[in-house]
Amino acid sequence: MPIKIVLFEDNDRLRESLAYLLKMNGYDVVGDYNQCTDAANIARVYEPDVVLMDIDMPGDNGIKGVQWIKESRPQTSVIMYTVFEDDEKLFECLCAGANGYLLKKTPPARLFDAIQEVLEGGAPMSPVIARKVLNTFQVKATSNKYNLSPREIEVLQWLIKGYSIKIIAAEMKLAFDTVRSHLKNIYQKLHVNCGKEAIAKALSERIV
Structure with a gap:
Protein backbone atom coordinates (compact mmCIF):
# COMPACT_ATOMS: atom_id res chain seq x y z
CA MET A 1 0.00 0.00 0.00
CA PRO A 2 1.54 3.36 -1.04
CA ILE A 3 2.73 5.75 1.66
CA LYS A 4 0.24 8.60 1.98
CA ILE A 5 1.73 12.09 2.09
CA VAL A 6 0.31 15.60 2.56
CA LEU A 7 2.27 18.73 1.60
CA PHE A 8 1.97 22.17 3.16
CA GLU A 9 3.98 24.68 1.12
CA ASP A 10 3.02 28.19 0.02
CA ASN A 11 5.43 28.30 -2.93
CA ASP A 12 3.11 26.93 -5.64
CA ARG A 13 5.89 25.97 -8.02
CA LEU A 14 7.87 24.12 -5.34
CA ARG A 15 4.76 22.40 -3.98
CA GLU A 16 3.72 21.21 -7.42
CA SER A 17 7.26 19.99 -8.16
CA LEU A 18 7.41 18.10 -4.87
CA ALA A 19 4.02 16.52 -5.47
CA TYR A 20 5.05 15.41 -8.96
CA LEU A 21 8.40 14.07 -7.77
CA LEU A 22 6.83 12.12 -4.92
CA LYS A 23 4.11 10.64 -7.14
CA MET A 24 6.69 9.60 -9.73
CA ASN A 25 8.54 7.70 -6.98
CA GLY A 26 5.53 5.72 -5.82
CA TYR A 27 4.17 7.91 -3.02
CA ASP A 28 0.48 8.73 -2.74
CA VAL A 29 0.21 12.52 -2.37
CA VAL A 30 -3.31 12.75 -0.97
CA GLY A 31 -3.27 16.54 -0.58
CA ASP A 32 -1.15 19.64 -1.09
CA TYR A 33 -1.94 23.04 0.39
CA ASN A 34 -0.50 26.56 0.42
CA GLN A 35 -1.48 27.20 4.06
CA CYS A 36 -2.06 25.07 7.16
CA THR A 37 -5.04 26.68 8.91
CA ASP A 38 -7.13 23.54 8.36
CA ALA A 39 -4.26 21.12 9.08
CA ALA A 40 -6.05 19.28 11.90
CA ASN A 41 -9.09 18.47 9.79
CA ILE A 42 -6.94 17.53 6.79
CA ALA A 43 -5.00 15.06 8.95
CA ARG A 44 -8.23 13.49 10.26
CA VAL A 45 -9.81 13.18 6.82
CA TYR A 46 -6.83 11.94 4.77
CA GLU A 47 -4.93 10.10 7.54
CA PRO A 48 -1.48 10.73 6.01
CA ASP A 49 1.50 8.65 7.05
CA VAL A 50 3.81 11.62 6.59
CA VAL A 51 3.37 15.38 6.33
CA LEU A 52 5.97 17.69 4.81
CA MET A 53 5.45 21.06 6.49
CA ASP A 54 6.86 24.45 5.56
CA ILE A 55 7.23 27.02 8.37
CA ASP A 56 6.61 30.41 6.80
CA MET A 57 3.15 30.40 5.22
CA PRO A 58 0.25 32.85 4.96
CA GLY A 59 -1.89 33.04 8.08
CA ASP A 60 -0.85 30.47 10.67
CA ASN A 61 2.72 29.22 10.43
CA GLY A 62 3.87 25.63 10.14
CA ILE A 63 4.81 25.42 13.82
CA LYS A 64 1.13 25.73 14.73
CA GLY A 65 0.35 23.33 11.90
CA VAL A 66 2.52 20.67 13.54
CA GLN A 67 0.72 21.14 16.86
CA TRP A 68 -2.70 20.78 15.25
CA ILE A 69 -1.75 17.67 13.32
CA LYS A 70 -0.23 16.01 16.38
CA GLU A 71 -3.32 16.80 18.43
CA SER A 72 -5.73 15.45 15.82
CA ARG A 73 -3.67 12.48 14.59
CA PRO A 74 -0.54 11.76 16.70
CA GLN A 75 0.54 8.80 14.56
CA THR A 76 1.16 11.04 11.54
CA SER A 77 4.86 11.85 11.23
CA VAL A 78 5.68 15.47 10.43
CA ILE A 79 8.91 16.50 8.72
CA MET A 80 9.61 20.22 8.61
CA TYR A 81 10.76 21.26 5.14
CA THR A 82 12.08 24.79 5.35
CA VAL A 83 14.81 27.33 4.62
CA PHE A 84 15.13 28.34 8.28
CA GLU A 85 18.26 27.23 10.11
CA ASP A 86 17.96 29.36 13.26
CA ASP A 87 17.86 27.71 16.67
CA GLU A 88 14.62 29.36 17.77
CA LYS A 89 12.44 27.99 14.96
CA LEU A 90 14.18 24.62 15.07
CA PHE A 91 13.39 24.06 18.72
CA GLU A 92 9.90 25.49 18.48
CA CYS A 93 9.19 22.90 15.80
CA LEU A 94 10.67 20.06 17.82
CA CYS A 95 8.74 21.11 20.91
CA ALA A 96 5.56 21.27 18.82
CA GLY A 97 6.05 17.61 17.92
CA ALA A 98 7.95 17.60 14.61
CA ASN A 99 9.59 14.25 13.86
CA GLY A 100 12.24 15.61 11.51
CA TYR A 101 13.73 18.82 10.14
CA LEU A 102 15.06 19.13 6.58
CA LEU A 103 16.30 22.19 4.75
CA LYS A 104 14.91 22.86 1.29
CA LYS A 105 18.36 22.49 -0.23
CA THR A 106 18.15 18.78 0.67
CA PRO A 107 18.64 16.57 -2.43
CA PRO A 108 15.53 14.60 -3.50
CA ALA A 109 17.20 11.27 -2.74
CA ARG A 110 17.78 12.36 0.86
CA LEU A 111 14.13 13.46 1.09
CA PHE A 112 12.97 9.97 0.11
CA ASP A 113 15.38 8.44 2.64
CA ALA A 114 14.04 10.81 5.32
CA ILE A 115 10.45 9.73 4.66
CA GLN A 116 11.41 6.08 5.06
CA GLU A 117 13.51 6.90 8.12
CA VAL A 118 10.70 8.72 9.91
CA LEU A 119 8.29 5.86 9.20
CA GLU A 120 10.78 3.51 10.87
CA GLY A 121 10.81 5.68 13.99
CA GLY A 122 13.83 7.82 13.16
CA ALA A 123 14.26 11.59 13.33
CA PRO A 124 15.73 12.70 10.00
CA MET A 125 17.57 16.01 10.01
CA SER A 126 19.83 17.92 7.67
CA PRO A 127 23.47 17.72 8.89
CA VAL A 128 23.63 21.38 9.98
CA ILE A 129 20.40 20.92 11.97
CA ALA A 130 21.62 17.73 13.64
CA ARG A 131 24.77 19.59 14.71
CA LYS A 132 22.66 22.35 16.28
CA VAL A 133 20.69 19.78 18.26
CA LEU A 134 23.89 18.08 19.40
CA ASN A 135 25.42 21.41 20.42
CA THR A 136 22.36 22.22 22.47
CA PHE A 137 22.68 18.99 24.45
CA GLN A 138 26.36 19.75 25.01
CA VAL A 139 25.52 23.25 26.23
CA LYS A 140 22.83 21.85 28.52
CA ALA A 141 25.32 19.40 30.01
CA THR A 142 27.79 22.22 30.71
CA SER A 143 25.05 24.40 32.21
CA ASN A 144 24.03 21.53 34.46
CA LYS A 145 27.63 21.21 35.64
Whole structure:
Protein backbone atom coordinates (compact mmCIF):
# COMPACT_ATOMS: atom_id res chain seq x y z
CA MET A 1 0.00 0.00 0.00
CA PRO A 2 1.54 3.36 -1.04
CA ILE A 3 2.73 5.75 1.66
CA LYS A 4 0.24 8.60 1.98
CA ILE A 5 1.73 12.09 2.09
CA VAL A 6 0.31 15.60 2.56
CA LEU A 7 2.27 18.73 1.60
CA PHE A 8 1.97 22.17 3.16
CA GLU A 9 3.98 24.68 1.12
CA ASP A 10 3.02 28.19 0.02
CA ASN A 11 5.43 28.30 -2.93
CA ASP A 12 3.11 26.93 -5.64
CA ARG A 13 5.89 25.97 -8.02
CA LEU A 14 7.87 24.12 -5.34
CA ARG A 15 4.76 22.40 -3.98
CA GLU A 16 3.72 21.21 -7.42
CA SER A 17 7.26 19.99 -8.16
CA LEU A 18 7.41 18.10 -4.87
CA ALA A 19 4.02 16.52 -5.47
CA TYR A 20 5.05 15.41 -8.96
CA LEU A 21 8.40 14.07 -7.77
CA LEU A 22 6.83 12.12 -4.92
CA LYS A 23 4.11 10.64 -7.14
CA MET A 24 6.69 9.60 -9.73
CA ASN A 25 8.54 7.70 -6.98
CA GLY A 26 5.53 5.72 -5.82
CA TYR A 27 4.17 7.91 -3.02
CA ASP A 28 0.48 8.73 -2.74
CA VAL A 29 0.21 12.52 -2.37
CA VAL A 30 -3.31 12.75 -0.97
CA GLY A 31 -3.27 16.54 -0.58
CA ASP A 32 -1.15 19.64 -1.09
CA TYR A 33 -1.94 23.04 0.39
CA ASN A 34 -0.50 26.56 0.42
CA GLN A 35 -1.48 27.20 4.06
CA CYS A 36 -2.06 25.07 7.16
CA THR A 37 -5.04 26.68 8.91
CA ASP A 38 -7.13 23.54 8.36
CA ALA A 39 -4.26 21.12 9.08
CA ALA A 40 -6.05 19.28 11.90
CA ASN A 41 -9.09 18.47 9.79
CA ILE A 42 -6.94 17.53 6.79
CA ALA A 43 -5.00 15.06 8.95
CA ARG A 44 -8.23 13.49 10.26
CA VAL A 45 -9.81 13.18 6.82
CA TYR A 46 -6.83 11.94 4.77
CA GLU A 47 -4.93 10.10 7.54
CA PRO A 48 -1.48 10.73 6.01
CA ASP A 49 1.50 8.65 7.05
CA VAL A 50 3.81 11.62 6.59
CA VAL A 51 3.37 15.38 6.33
CA LEU A 52 5.97 17.69 4.81
CA MET A 53 5.45 21.06 6.49
CA ASP A 54 6.86 24.45 5.56
CA ILE A 55 7.23 27.02 8.37
CA ASP A 56 6.61 30.41 6.80
CA MET A 57 3.15 30.40 5.22
CA PRO A 58 0.25 32.85 4.96
CA GLY A 59 -1.89 33.04 8.08
CA ASP A 60 -0.85 30.47 10.67
CA ASN A 61 2.72 29.22 10.43
CA GLY A 62 3.87 25.63 10.14
CA ILE A 63 4.81 25.42 13.82
CA LYS A 64 1.13 25.73 14.73
CA GLY A 65 0.35 23.33 11.90
CA VAL A 66 2.52 20.67 13.54
CA GLN A 67 0.72 21.14 16.86
CA TRP A 68 -2.70 20.78 15.25
CA ILE A 69 -1.75 17.67 13.32
CA LYS A 70 -0.23 16.01 16.38
CA GLU A 71 -3.32 16.80 18.43
CA SER A 72 -5.73 15.45 15.82
CA ARG A 73 -3.67 12.48 14.59
CA PRO A 74 -0.54 11.76 16.70
CA GLN A 75 0.54 8.80 14.56
CA THR A 76 1.16 11.04 11.54
CA SER A 77 4.86 11.85 11.23
CA VAL A 78 5.68 15.47 10.43
CA ILE A 79 8.91 16.50 8.72
CA MET A 80 9.61 20.22 8.61
CA TYR A 81 10.76 21.26 5.14
CA THR A 82 12.08 24.79 5.35
CA VAL A 83 14.81 27.33 4.62
CA PHE A 84 15.13 28.34 8.28
CA GLU A 85 18.26 27.23 10.11
CA ASP A 86 17.96 29.36 13.26
CA ASP A 87 17.86 27.71 16.67
CA GLU A 88 14.62 29.36 17.77
CA LYS A 89 12.44 27.99 14.96
CA LEU A 90 14.18 24.62 15.07
CA PHE A 91 13.39 24.06 18.72
CA GLU A 92 9.90 25.49 18.48
CA CYS A 93 9.19 22.90 15.80
CA LEU A 94 10.67 20.06 17.82
CA CYS A 95 8.74 21.11 20.91
CA ALA A 96 5.56 21.27 18.82
CA GLY A 97 6.05 17.61 17.92
CA ALA A 98 7.95 17.60 14.61
CA ASN A 99 9.59 14.25 13.86
CA GLY A 100 12.24 15.61 11.51
CA TYR A 101 13.73 18.82 10.14
CA LEU A 102 15.06 19.13 6.58
CA LEU A 103 16.30 22.19 4.75
CA LYS A 104 14.91 22.86 1.29
CA LYS A 105 18.36 22.49 -0.23
CA THR A 106 18.15 18.78 0.67
CA PRO A 107 18.64 16.57 -2.43
CA PRO A 108 15.53 14.60 -3.50
CA ALA A 109 17.20 11.27 -2.74
CA ARG A 110 17.78 12.36 0.86
CA LEU A 111 14.13 13.46 1.09
CA PHE A 112 12.97 9.97 0.11
CA ASP A 113 15.38 8.44 2.64
CA ALA A 114 14.04 10.81 5.32
CA ILE A 115 10.45 9.73 4.66
CA GLN A 116 11.41 6.08 5.06
CA GLU A 117 13.51 6.90 8.12
CA VAL A 118 10.70 8.72 9.91
CA LEU A 119 8.29 5.86 9.20
CA GLU A 120 10.78 3.51 10.87
CA GLY A 121 10.81 5.68 13.99
CA GLY A 122 13.83 7.82 13.16
CA ALA A 123 14.26 11.59 13.33
CA PRO A 124 15.73 12.70 10.00
CA MET A 125 17.57 16.01 10.01
CA SER A 126 19.83 17.92 7.67
CA PRO A 127 23.47 17.72 8.89
CA VAL A 128 23.63 21.38 9.98
CA ILE A 129 20.40 20.92 11.97
CA ALA A 130 21.62 17.73 13.64
CA ARG A 131 24.77 19.59 14.71
CA LYS A 132 22.66 22.35 16.28
CA VAL A 133 20.69 19.78 18.26
CA LEU A 134 23.89 18.08 19.40
CA ASN A 135 25.42 21.41 20.42
CA THR A 136 22.36 22.22 22.47
CA PHE A 137 22.68 18.99 24.45
CA GLN A 138 26.36 19.75 25.01
CA VAL A 139 25.52 23.25 26.23
CA LYS A 140 22.83 21.85 28.52
CA ALA A 141 25.32 19.40 30.01
CA THR A 142 27.79 22.22 30.71
CA SER A 143 25.05 24.40 32.21
CA ASN A 144 24.03 21.53 34.46
CA LYS A 145 27.63 21.21 35.64
CA TYR A 146 27.34 24.67 37.18
CA ASN A 147 23.74 24.05 38.30
CA LEU A 148 22.44 27.17 36.54
CA SER A 149 18.67 27.52 36.53
CA PRO A 150 16.80 28.20 33.25
CA ARG A 151 16.21 31.80 34.39
CA GLU A 152 19.91 32.26 35.23
CA ILE A 153 20.88 30.93 31.81
CA GLU A 154 18.50 33.44 30.21
CA VAL A 155 20.00 36.32 32.23
CA LEU A 156 23.48 35.17 31.23
CA GLN A 157 22.46 35.15 27.57
CA TRP A 158 21.32 38.78 27.82
CA LEU A 159 24.54 39.68 29.64
CA ILE A 160 26.62 38.18 26.82
CA LYS A 161 24.76 40.44 24.37
CA GLY A 162 26.14 43.41 26.30
CA TYR A 163 22.92 44.48 27.99
CA SER A 164 22.93 46.35 31.29
CA ILE A 165 20.98 45.15 34.34
CA LYS A 166 18.34 47.79 33.67
CA ILE A 167 17.81 46.67 30.07
CA ILE A 168 17.86 42.99 31.01
CA ALA A 169 15.18 43.68 33.60
CA ALA A 170 13.06 45.46 30.99
CA GLU A 171 13.48 42.71 28.39
CA MET A 172 12.67 39.95 30.88
CA LYS A 173 9.94 41.99 32.59
CA LEU A 174 11.62 41.55 35.97
CA ALA A 175 12.48 43.93 38.78
CA PHE A 176 15.96 45.47 38.72
CA ASP A 177 16.83 43.87 42.08
CA THR A 178 15.64 40.46 40.85
CA VAL A 179 18.03 40.56 37.89
CA ARG A 180 20.84 41.76 40.14
CA SER A 181 20.13 38.81 42.46
CA HIS A 182 20.25 36.39 39.52
CA LEU A 183 23.60 37.83 38.42
CA LYS A 184 25.00 37.46 41.92
CA ASN A 185 23.99 33.78 41.90
CA ILE A 186 25.49 33.33 38.43
CA TYR A 187 28.83 34.78 39.56
CA GLN A 188 28.90 32.48 42.59
CA LYS A 189 28.05 29.37 40.58
CA LEU A 190 30.59 30.14 37.86
CA HIS A 191 33.21 31.12 40.45
CA VAL A 192 33.81 34.54 38.90
CA ASN A 193 33.82 38.06 40.31
CA CYS A 194 32.16 40.17 37.63
CA GLY A 195 30.17 40.27 34.42
CA LYS A 196 33.21 40.28 32.13
CA GLU A 197 34.59 37.15 33.77
CA ALA A 198 31.17 35.50 33.55
CA ILE A 199 30.91 36.30 29.85
CA ALA A 200 34.43 35.02 29.15
CA LYS A 201 33.77 31.76 30.99
CA ALA A 202 30.36 31.27 29.39
CA LEU A 203 31.81 31.68 25.91
CA SER A 204 34.97 29.65 26.44
CA GLU A 205 33.08 26.72 27.98
CA ARG A 206 30.00 27.06 25.75
CA ILE A 207 27.71 27.37 28.75
CA VAL A 208 25.07 29.20 26.67
